[in-house]
Amino acid sequence: MNIPFSSVLLPLVLLAGLLASWAQADDRPNIVFIFTDDHCQQALSAYDDSRIVTPNMDRIANEGMRFNQCYCTNGICGPSRAVIQTGKYSHLNGFIRNGNRFNGDQQTFPKLLRAHGYQTAVIGKWHLASTPQGYDYYDVLNGQGPYYNPPMITAGKDGKPVTKPHNGYTTDIITRKTLDWLKDGRDTSKPFMVMYQHKAPHRNWQPAPKYLHWLDDVTIKEPETLWDNYAGRTVSAARQTMTIAHHLNASDLKLTPPRNLTPEQREVWDAAYGPKNAAFEAAKATMTEKEIVQWKYQRYVKDYLRCVKSVDDGIGEVLDYLDEAGLANNTVVVYSSDQGWYLGEHGWFDKRWMYEESLKCPLLVRWPEVVRAGTVNDTEIVSNLDFAETFLDIAGVDVPNDMQGKSIVPLLKGRVPADWRKTFYYHYYENPGAHNVARHYGVTDGQYKLIRFYALEGKRIDDWELFDLKKDPNELVNAYGSTELVAVQDRLSSELARLQTQYQVPEDDEIGTAKPARNQRGNRSSDTTKAGKGQ
Structure with missing residues (x-):
């Protein structure tokens, strides 16, 4: 029986392509x-x-x-x-x-x-x-x-x-x-x-x-x-x-x-x-x-x-x-x-x-x-x-x-993307809990840091701290409300609100019942639902 050359060539080409892709994957x-x-x-x-x-x-x-x-x-x-x-x-x-x-x-x-x-x-x-x-x-x-x-x-x-x-x-x-x-x-x-x-x-x-x-x-x-x-x-x-x-x-x-x-x-x-x-x-x-x-x-x-x-x-x-x-x-x-x-x-x-x-x-x-x-x-x-x-x-x-x-x-390659973050958002939830550290969230730019403590021992509080890490690297003196840092405080307060919106932080931290915060376009995020579906 004569088998057309093209019938042999096509599978060989496909196999070569598959092997090449495997070799490429192996090099990762x-x-x-x-x-x-x-x-x-x-x-x-x-x-x-x-x-x-x-x-x-x-x-x-x-x-x-x-x-x-x-x-x-x-x-x-x-x-x-x-x-x-x-x-x-x-x-x-x-x-x-x-x-x-x-x-x-x-x-x-x-x-x-x-x-x-x-x-x-x-x-x-x-x-x-x-x-x-x-x-x-x-x-x-x-x-x-x-x-x-x-x-x-x-x-x-x-x-x-x-x-x-x-x-x-x-x-x-x-x-x-x-x-x-x-x-x-x-x-x-x-x-x-x-x-x-x-x-x-x-x-x-x-x-x-x-x-x-x-x-x-x-x-x-x-x-x-x-x-x-x-x-x-x-x-x-x-x-x-x-x-x-x-x-x-x-x-x-x-x-x-x-x-x-x-x-x-x-x-x-x-x-x-x-x-x-x-x-x-x-x-x-x-x-x-x-x-x-x-x-x-x-x-x-x-x-x-x-x-x-x-x-x-x-x-x-x-x-x-x-x-x-x-x-x-x-x-x-x-x-x-x-x-x-x-x-x-x-x-x-x-x-x-x-x-x-x-x-x-x-x-x-x-x-x-x-x-x-x-x-x-x-x-x-x-x-x-x-x-x-x-x-x-x-x-x-x-x-x-x-x-x-x-x-x-x-x-890692020595390049800093133009849109790399300049500030960072932190959020801690475990109170009541071990060591009685208050629930708090905050923002830092690496030099200045603004923190809000909002719940302690089952009660709502509203305590703020602000630090200049260059002047106070050990974070010993709360500068919140100081006239010297009023512009920094306002800037970080605005940045804190922006990051909470960007990351869809709930309006209340009772996770499971809270609705996600509105995103930049004013729409509710569906990311939480997506996450539960194993995407």
Whole structure:
């Protein structure tokens, strides 16, 4: 039988085109997104080397770009993660405070990457209550997860979530699982995106066995605002419950051991903390109140830094694997955290506020042959709101119009778009709630910051604060209403209203019943409805 040449040629042409498209897809960059919980810029030596050296995190900065003005939209664990998944503010993605359940049916960047040929994975802390969607592989902590011997949730053989026990230190387990997936769990014919997410250094800061004695012979410098009396601000700053002096508990301070240690782990733990605790108990009766606070500060901050040290070790292992496997040149490595944190500034631990230490997140990006090594971006305002859009842009996937952030890829390439944001909107909702931080929202341009506190302890308030960060970098004196800054105050007030309109912030923050604010054209936005339909 004679087969026409054209009948053979056409399928060959189609196959060649398909193979070419696959080859092109395979050349797209891989993405390794490294995410920690509660890691502040001042505990990362690429930003501040006065407390700790983090050589592996620094390696990302030294071989890539460090952003000095990366702000979070809502400074608390779960909401930050929901913003990253969706590229939308909390009031649109539906996750405004811890304790909510993330609607995984809505549009997320991993779903879009997966639909365009990427293999996706999330390993470690998830903290969104619902089962991860949009991932080829997930292996996540159950809720917040403990520092030792964590149960973790993954897909069983039938595809349904199953919880499996683990023995060991959680930071090391998450690193090992990430390396196992990179080495043996993925389809090597596809580009990949893996979210490598740590619990550490979240409260209550339990160090790995190898670091239980690290820093014992060091005195960490106290921040200059450790003894803040909150006299210069509105009532909200003084009404919180997150001071080192009064609100760290016995578990935080390691005066009692963790309950879930194995006998072997407990023996090592007691050998480390037992003598130190005994020395404190023996001296406490003669210590002044100030000396006791100073002891608590040293105990707290050292344990926090010990947890960071283990994370840095794990990052080094992952970076080394990318080198050894020949993946480094075509892999974008991003390091960040869900928000900043207080290492004694204002006398505090925790986060939540729009003040600088918790508003700012670390952001380091390495992209060989695209990002110039050792670059520092000190001027542009970026945010966790931009991460989803950035990952899609890196992958060559169109960014949906209803996402609210912007890809930072132009910044990584050394170009600042003419329409890049000059101001940033923040909104915190969790009151009543842990640490009694008032509900507040505000706007900053990087120098000036305007904040409105509007609900505290179940009551409506209307307190405003204004700061000039050049003159008052520690945000100690409220300048709201001052004649010197009246023009700045008016400008930021107008900008605050504009941003609330732009981002469709509800007129009332009782999410679920409130109607979205009118947009620029006076029409009600339908983005909230769209998000729930899994676009």
